[in-house]
Amino acid sequence: MSRFGLDERRLGWLLCAPAVxxxxxxxxxxxxxxxxxxxHRYDLRFPDRQSFVGLANYASVLTSEVWxxxxxxxxxxxxxxxxxxxxxxxxxxxxxHRALVGRIAVRTASLVPYAIITVVAALGWRxxxxxxTGFVNALLGIDQAWLSERWSAFFxxxxxxxxxxxxxxxxxxxxxxxxxxxDLIRAAxxxxxxxxxxxxxxxxxxxxxxxxxxxxxxxxxxxxxxxxIYVQTRGAQxxxxxxxxxxxxxxxxxxxxxxSAVSVLIFIGTLLIALFxxxxxxxxxxxxxxxxx
Amino acid sequence: MxxxxxxxxxxxxxxxxxxxxxxxERGSDEDATTTLRWYVFKEQSGAFEQxxxxxxxxxxxxxxxxLEYLPTDADLQRExxxxxxxxxxxxxxxxxxxVIWTAEFAxxxxxxxxxxxxxxxxxxxxxxxxxxSGSYQGRLWAAPFTTNTQLLWYRTDRVSxxxxxxxxxxxxxxxxxxxxxxxxxxxxxEGLTVFFVSLLVSAGGSVLDESGRRVSLETxxxxxxxxxxxxxxxxxxxxxxxxxxxxxxxxxxxxxxDSAFMFNYTYVWPSARANAPEVAxxxxxxxxxxxxxxxxxxxxxxxxxxxVGAHGRHPDLAFEAAxxxxxxxxxxxxxRLGGLPPTLSKLYDDPEVRDVFPFAEVLRxxxxxxxxxxxxxxxSDISIAISRTLHPLSEIDPxxxxxxxRQAVRRALNSEGLL
Amino acid sequence: MSGKSVETQGSLSERLxxxxxxxxxxxxxxxxxxxxxxxxxxxxGDLTDRRFFPRTISLEHYAAVLTDPQFPAALGNSLGIGLxxxxxxxxxxxxxxxxIVRLRFPGRRAVLIGALAVAMFPPIAVIxxxxxxxxxxxxxxxxxxxxxxxxxxxxxxxxxxxxxFFREIxxELEQAAxxxxxxxxxxxxxxxxxxxAPGVFASAILVFIFAWNDFLFAAALTSTTxxxxxxxAIAFFTGSSRFDxxxxxxxxxxxxxxxxxxxxxxxxxRRIVAGLTAxxxxx
Numbered sequence: 001m002s003r004f005g006l007d008e009r010r011l012g013w014l015l016c017a018p019a020v021x022x023x024x025x026x027x028x029x030x031x032x033x034x035x036x037x038x039x040h041r042y043d044l045r046f047p048d049r050q051s052f053v054g055l056a057n058y059a060s061v062l063t064s065e066v067w068x069x070x071x072x073x074x075x076x077x078x079x080x081x082x083x084x085x086x087x088x089x090x091x092x093x094x095x096x097h098r099a100l101v102g103r104i105a106v107r108t109a110s111l112v113p114y115a116i117i118t119v120v121a122a123l124g125w126r127x128x129x130x131x132x133t134g135f136v137n138a139l140l141g142i143d144q145a146w147l148s149e150r151w152s153a154f155f156x157x158x159x160x161x162x163x164x165x166x167x168x169x170x171x172x173x174x175x176x177x178x179x180x181x182x183d184l185i186r187a188a189x190x191x192x193x194x195x196x197x198x199x200x201x202x203x204x205x206x207x208x209x210x211x212x213x214x215x216x217x218x219x220x221x222x223x224x225x226x227x228x229i230y231v232q233t234r235g236a237q238x239x240x241x242x243x244x245x246x247x248x249x250x251x252x253x254x255x256x257x258x259x260s261a262v263s264v265l266i267f268i269g270t271l272l273i274a275l276f277x278x279x280x281x282x283x284x285x286x287x288x289x290x291x292x293x
Numbered sequence: 294m295x296x297x298x299x300x301x302x303x304x305x306x307x308x309x310x311x312x313x314x315x316x317x318e319r320g321s322d323e324d325a326t327t328t329l330r331w332y333v334f335k336e337q338s339g340a341f342e343q344x345x346x347x348x349x350x351x352x353x354x355x356x357x358x359x360l361e362y363l364p365t366d367a368d369l370q371r372e373x374x375x376x377x378x379x380x381x382x383x384x385x386x387x388x389x390x391x392v393i394w395t396a397e398f399a400x401x402x403x404x405x406x407x408x409x410x411x412x413x414x415x416x417x418x419x420x421x422x423x424x425x426s427g428s429y430q431g432r433l434w435a436a437p438f439t440t441n442t443q444l445l446w447y448r449t450d451r452v453s454x455x456x457x458x459x460x461x462x463x464x465x466x467x468x469x470x471x472x473x474x475x476x477x478x479x480x481x482x483e484g485l486t487v488f489f490v491s492l493l494v495s496a497g498g499s500v501l502d503e504s505g506r507r508v509s510l511e512t513x514x515x516x517x518x519x520x521x522x523x524x525x526x527x528x529x530x531x532x533x534x535x536x537x538x539x540x541x542x543x544x545x546x547x548x549x550x551d552s553a554f555m556f557n558y559t560y561v562w563p564s565a566r567a568n569a570p571e572v573a574x575x576x577x578x579x580x581x582x583x584x585x586x587x588x589x590x591x592x593x594x595x596x597x598x599x600x601v602g603a604h605g606r607h608p609d610l611a612f613e614a615a616x617x618x619x620x621x622x623x624x625x626x627x628x629r630l631g632g633l634p635p636t637l638s639k640l641y642d643d644p645e646v647r648d649v650f651p652f653a654e655v656l657r658x659x660x661x662x663x664x665x666x667x668x669x670x671x672x673s674d675i676s677i678a679i680s681r682t683l684h685p686l687s688e689i690d691p692x693x694x695x696x697x698x699r700q701a702v703r704r705a706l707n708s709e710g711l712l
Numbered sequence: 713m714s715g716k717s718v719e720t721q722g723s724l725s726e727r728l729x730x731x732x733x734x735x736x737x738x739x740x741x742x743x744x745x746x747x748x749x750x751x752x753x754x755x756x757g758d759l760t761d762r763r764f765f766p767r768t769i770s771l772e773h774y775a776a777v778l779t780d781p782q783f784p785a786a787l788g789n790s791l792g793i794g795l796x797x798x799x800x801x802x803x804x805x806x807x808x809x810x811x812i813v814r815l816r817f818p819g820r821r822a823v824l825i826g827a828l829a830v831a832m833f834p835p836i837a838v839i840x841x842x843x844x845x846x847x848x849x850x851x852x853x854x855x856x857x858x859x860x861x862x863x864x865x866x867x868x869x870x871x872x873x874x875x876x877f878f879r880e881i882x883x884e885l886e887q888a889a890x891x892x893x894x895x896x897x898x899x900x901x902x903x904x905x906x907x908x909a910p911g912v913f914a915s916a917i918l919v920f921i922f923a924w925n926d927f928l929f930a931a932a933l934t935s936t937t938x939x940x941x942x943x944x945a946i947a948f949f950t951g952s953s954r955f956d957x958x959x960x961x962x963x964x965x966x967x968x969x970x971x972x973x974x975x976x977x978x979x980x981x982r983r984i985v986a987g988l989t990a991x992x993x994x995x
Contacts, residue, residue, distance in 0.1 A: 011896075012817030019808040019867050020823060023830045026864035030838035030845070037840060043708060044379040044844075045401045045670065060709050066681075095733055102734035104981070109741035111977040111984055116745070119927050119943040120966040124744035127751060131534055132545055133959055135747070138762040148480070148537025148685075163744065168988070175989035224834040227927040231947055236481040236684070237536070243836040243928075250840040251932050252372045253674060254379055255708070263837040270834045361936065362782070364948040365958070373948070377935045380847035545760060568757070 031267060037260035044254035057261035067245065067262070071269075074241040076154065077229075078222040081161040085218060086211070088162065089169030096170065097177045110167035118164060122231035125160045150237045157239060160228050165221070169214045176210020177203070216277050223273060224266070242266050327356045327607050329614055333389030333597065334370060335362040340631035341389075347626075348617035356610045358387075358618075367391055367483050371673060378403040378602070385602035386611045387618075390435050392426035392596055393483075393666050393676070396505075399434045400670035404600040405608055407433040411616055422663030423636040427598040429668060435598030436619045437636035439627050442592050442659050443491070444652060445579045446547065446555040446562075448472075448572075455579030459492075459521045462554060462582050466530035469553050475525065476543035476555035479535035481684035486666065486676040487593045488556070489683060492518035494591040494664040495584040500679075500702065505669045508702050512695055519683075519691040519698075521584055526686035536685040548572055556581065558595065559650065563632045578652045580659050594663035596636070634660070674705040745970055752963035759959050773964035783965050785937035786945035790969075793855050793941060794923040797862035802916045804863070805870030806908075810900065812871070813878040814886075824872070831868035835861075839932045846933055853934045858941070861929050866919040873918065873987045877911025914987030917980055924973070942969050 041053045061067050096106050113121065128134045129146040137144055146152045180203050188198050204211075226243040229235060235244045246266060250259030333341060345358035363370040371394060377385060378398070390398065398404045407415065412433040416424060419437050427435040445462075447455055451469050456462035466473040478484035490500060498514025501507065525531055530553075532538060532546060540557055547555040548569035555561065565573040581590040599615040601608055617623070624635035628646045634656055640646050641657045650656060667675055678701040683689060747764065754761070755770035777783045812820045842861065843852070851857035881904060889899040927943040934940045940948075946965050949958050977984065 008815050009817040012811040012815040012820060015807040015811035015815075016820070016823050019804040019871060020826070022804060022860075022864050023827065023867050026838060026842070026861045027830050027833050030841035033841035033845070034837060037844070045375070045397060046708075047401075092737065095730075095737060099730050099734055101727070101731055102738075106734050106737050107985060108978055108981045109738040111981055112741050112745060112974055114988075115921050115973045115977050115984075116970055117925050117927075117943050117946075117966075117973075119947050120748070120970055121744055123946065123962055123966060124748045127959060127963065128744065128747055132542060132760045133751070133762070135762055135764040139764075143533060145534035145537050148534055163740075167741065171985055171988050220832045220834075224836060226836065227943075230927070230931075243834070246836045247839065247928070247932070250843065251376060252368070254375060256840050256844060258709075260840045263834075263840055266834050267837040270832060270837075274832055366948075369948055373935050376843070376932075377853070380843075380852040382853070382935075549760075 031264075034260040034263050034267075037256050038264050040257045042255075042257040042260075044256060053257070057258050058265070060258065061261050061265065066240070067242075067265075069238060070240045070242050070245045073154075073239060074223060074225065074243075077158055077161065077225055077241065078219060080154070080158045081165070081222050082215065082218045084158070084162050085166045085169045086214065088166045089173050089214065092166060092170035093173035093177050096174050110170060112167075113164050114167045114171075116164070118227040119231050121164050122160050122228040125156060125163070126232045129156050147233055148237060150239065153233050153237045153239050157225075157228055157232055160232070161222065161225065164228075165218060169218060172214040172217075173207065173210055176207040179210075180206045212277070212281050216274075219273055219277075220270060223270065242269070326354050327610055329356050329358050329386040329605075329607060329611055330361050330384050331358050331387040331389065331614075331618075332361045332363055332374060332385055333387075334365070336627075336631050336633070338631040340627040340629075340633070343630070344618050344623040344626055347623065348614055351617060352610075352613070356607070356614055358614055363389070375403075378604070381604050383604045383606055386605040386607060387615055388435075388600045388602060389438070389597045390427075390600045392423075392594060392598060393672050395427055395434050395598065395600075396429045396668045397670040397672060398600060399429045399432075403603050404434055405603050405612075407436065407601075408612065411612055415616065415619060418637050418639055420636055420638050420657065420660045422594040422660045422665075423596060423598075425665055426594050426596070435600040436615055438597050438599050438619045439624065439631075439633035440594060440596035440636045440660060441558050441634055442594050442656065442663055443487075443556050443558055443581065444655060444659065445581050446557060447577050447579065448553045448575050449577040450575040451553045455577065456582055458583050458586050459525070463524060463528050463530060466553055467528060469530070472551050472553060473530050474532050474546070474552040474554075475528070475530050476532055476538065476547050476552050476557070477525065477535065478538055478540060478543065478556070479526065479684070479686050480537050480539050481680045482539065483676055483680070484539055485680040485684060485686075487595070489518060489522070489679055490666050491581065491591065491593045491664060492521055492584055495581070495588065496521075497585065497588060500667045500675070501669060501706075505667065506706070508699050508706065510695065510699050510702065515695045515698065516691045517584060519689050519694055522683065522686045523689040523691060526689070536687070559634060559652070559656065560632055562652070563649075578655060580655055589662075591662060591664045592659050593666055594660060596634070669706070671706055671708060674708065675702055678702050678705040745967075745974070748963045748966045748970070752960065752967045754960065756960055773960035774968070777961050777964045777968065780961070782937060782940075782945055782949070783968075786940050786942045787969070789855070789937075789939050790924060790942040793858050793862065793939070794920050796855070797859045797866065797923045798916050798920045800859070801863045801866045801870050801919050802874070802912055805867055805874050805915065806912055808867075808871050809874035809878050810904070813875050814883070824875070827868035827871050830865065831872075833865070835865065835928050839928065842929075843932055851933075853936055853939050855939050857933050858926075858929055858939060861933075862923045862926065866922050869922065870915045870919050873915040874908070874911055877908050877914075880911075881907050910983060911987070914980075914983040917976065917984055918987050921973070 038057050039052060039054060041049065041051050043049065092110060096103060099106060126147065129136050131137055131143065131145050144152060146156050184202055185198055188202055224243050225241050226247065229239055229241050229244050233239045235248065242262065243266065246259055246262040249255050249262055331345060341360060345360060349357045363373060370391065374388065388404065399406070415433065415436040420440070423437040423440040427433055427437050445455055451472060452465050456465050463475070466475050478488055493500065493514055496514035496517040498511045498518065499509045502509045526535055532552070534542070543555055543557050544561045544564055546552055547561065548565055550569070550572055562576070565576055581592050583590045599619055601611040601615060605611055621637055621640065624637055624640055625643065625646060627633040628635050628640065628649055632649055634650065635641070635646065638657065641653045647653050666672060669675065679698065682694065682698050682701045750764060750766050751759070752773050753769045754766040755768060755772060758767055761767065808823065811817070812823060846852040846857050885903050886899045889903045890896070894902065925943065927947065930941040930944045934944065946962055949962050949965070
């Protein structure tokens with residue numbers, strides 16, 4: 001027994017090792033390096049002027065109006081898109097669950113937004129809202145330069161995000177919906193429960209885990225939004241997200257020190273969000289999240 | 294267990310050849326002729342390809358120029374090149390450099406200074422504005438190849454003559470009513486900085502002092518430039534999409550016929566003739582209007598200079614090729630085919646070139662005293678700082694923004710703070 | 713799945729209502745795709761006509777995109793990088809998932825939770841360090857430079873989905889094979905792998921979609937046709953003049969890269985859904 005156990009243990013580690021190493025290679029090591037970089041003045045354009053600056057980069061970022069505005073923007077997009085996605089996704093899940101005709105059609109069609117390249121989706125919507133090439137203004141009979149104004153630009157960005165990820169949310173919720181036993185619903189109906197009561201007291205509580213998982217993943221996903229904003233405004237009109245900001249500092253300006261400070265702060269932000277959910281819903285949210293991914 | 298290891302080996306054996314695929318490709322075209330890679334924006338007419346072909350041929354088989362295209366957007370071009378240069382890429386032999394990169398690339402050691410004898414040949418006969426754009430701290434870093442600057446384009450059927458000043462122009466546009474829109478670049482990007490710098494210098498100011506290390510932005514001229522921008526943005530004659538307008542959207546809008554004025558580069562002329570002949574028929578041109586009636590306008594110079602990559606394997610050949618590309622006959626070719634204004638003064642008297650640029654005189658005069666955007670290695674940061682502070686133009690407050698602008702540029706100069 | 717619909721089969725009007733809802737949803741999902749297609753078919757002169765449908769159909773943008781060297785190269789890179797990353801990621805994940813589900817060893821839960829943490833990791837946080845490392849190691853602008861991050865970041869997804877499928881397998885079959893004298897490897901290969909193959913395939917599709925979709929890494933770590941992938945090529949498309957946005961070409965390229973994905977989704981929708989919600993059905 002013990003010999004077999006040892007063998008099993010070693011085999012287990014051996015089989016997991018490549019995957020674990022591969023995951024660490026592109027996360028743990030670079031994030032450590034990012035921390036080191038963030039403590040230095042390190043601009044690839046002026047390699048001679050490299051020096052240790054302590055927390056100066058963080059001070060510079062945290063006192064910058066631009067950083068806080070981008071934090072606000074990111075949270076705005078996150079809250080706006082996740083809230084709507086959850087509602088729409090729930091409706092979509094109900095339809096997929098109940099529709100007799102065309103269930104496959106809906107499911108297949110709703111996978112298209114999930115599978116399409118984000119950049120392509122973002123371009124499609126950008127062209128649609130563009131005053132010179134787009135059909136939206138002609139359709140609505142207005143003359144609005146959507147992407148050249150802050151709030152309307154946010155509207156387009158959030159709409160793109162919602163379009164792109166609602167199906168994913170819907171599928172997760174659908175999986176939860178199938179867990180609700182039909183008999184329970186039928187019994188409640190016989191007992192005279194209204195549709196709202198059935199939803200409120202039976203369906204929703206049973207679906208709570210699925211909802212939490214969808215919420216967690218979408219929040220973290222929305223928080224790192226990059227592609228859509230990059231393609232639609234490149235951060236103009238004060239629509240910069242924190243990821244756009246980091247990219248600009250790192251890749252466009254090659255200021256690796258300052259950019260890494262932003263990166264590390266984003267990493268901490270992600271941790272805080274995950275922690276927030278764990279606090280709010282108990283630690284098994286993580287276990288459930290994995291279960292359902 | 295050993296079986297598992299065996300499987301893993303097989304897996305590796307399958308995967309590894311794929312992984313090395315990319316490594317093999319590069320070395321394979323080694324023969325007697327050296328391939329020089331020329332990174333440059335994609336010029337649609339094929340003038341660059343033809344010039345490259347001519348020079349390759351003239352070299353008698355010593356080198357062959359291969360074009361590598363950069364993205365459309367100027368910011369993206371720089372972003373991409375800078376990343377490769379920082380990565381020490383040895384494949385970059387020649388660079389078609391936007392005029393604003395000279396100081397940054399030179400300071401970072403990504404390009405080589407031109408040797409004296411070649412530099413002197415390149416300098417001969419070159420118009421002052423374009424020549425200065427390729428120079429930094431007394432040396433020539435990039436040979437002027439094609440240049441460009443903006444003119445004021447206007448509808449001769451809606452205004453009798455080009456207005457002398459900005460105020461006069463906005464007044465004229467407002468009195469036209471429908472069909473009197475003004476097209477300018479108000480998007481938050483390089484074009485906005487170009488716009489501001491041109492206005493600022495026209496008003497008698499400058500962004501940095503002579504040394505290029507300290508902020509200048511004198512109060513009087515800066516405020517005047519901001520007032521002009523604000524008045525334009527708030528005028529009913531301004532295009533409602535001003536805040537997202539780049540050069541090409543301006544061109545399209547002008548071609549659609551509802552505008553009376555447009556600030557844009559010379560490529561709009563052949564484009565209008567091809568796409569909107571009824572507009573082209575009534576298209577007039579002039580130097581930019583003045584900000585201050587007593588001072589002629591000054592306009593930023595643009596265009597492409599030829600730099601030689603510092604990590605390239607064949608710098609001598611690259612210089613030779615660059616000199617050939619920038620020669621009189623290739624500049625004429627680029628002008629004739631691609632509508633790209635030459636940097637050599639005498640070409641503006643050439644009948645063939647005059648045919649392409651009926652506005653040759655105005656163009657040459659504007660170029661002769663054209664404005665250089667701040668010549669500092671931190672230019673791209675400064676440009677972002679400027680366009681960020683001033684966008685959207687309609688919300689400029691000249692009182693407050695002079696100081697904000699100074700602050701932003703100062704931070705950029707110190708390479709601190711986010712932009 | 714859920715079998716019969718939960719509530720009523722419905723009257724005619726109710727059925728019509730559902731049919732209408734389904735139609736609306738399908739249109740909603742396909743709208744941008746249809747729009748890009750129509751844009752890509754408009755001749756250059758009609759691009760600014762602001763109509764949804766093209767007045768005349770022209771294939772000029774497709775011709776332009778396919779004869780331009782950038783796009784076909786990017787397509788090749790995307791396919792190559794995506795397939796290699798998918799193959800390796802799924803292979804590593806299958807091994808790990810097998811161990812996690814089937815073997816008892818300390819740390820298996822840690823592997824799962826660690827994978828989850830990686831799934832939540834913000835990629836932007838490692839772009840800077842990776843760029844600096846890759847330029848020193850010579851991996852900048854190479855296939856390998858993208859394959860490595862794609863493997864790492866898709867492993868969590870692959871491990872979790874494949875593990876979920878492994879949990880559904882009747883393990884008595886493996887036991888029986890072992891009793892019949894098969895080695896662990898033989899039992900795995902001959903009995904287990906065929907059973908779990910659909911799950912592995914489903915997760916391979918998801919991993920491939922991830923790699924195919926990525927923009928951030930490809931934008932930061934590549935720069936030429938040597939390794940630039942489709943999303944970056946489309947976003948950075950070279951226009952005809954310096955100041956010109958090649959709308960038509962972008963639309964055509966977008967359609968060309970979207971159609972195969974739509975086809976993939978059509979053919980494998982059941983598996984993709986299974987992969988996305990793996991484990992949820994079991995509860």
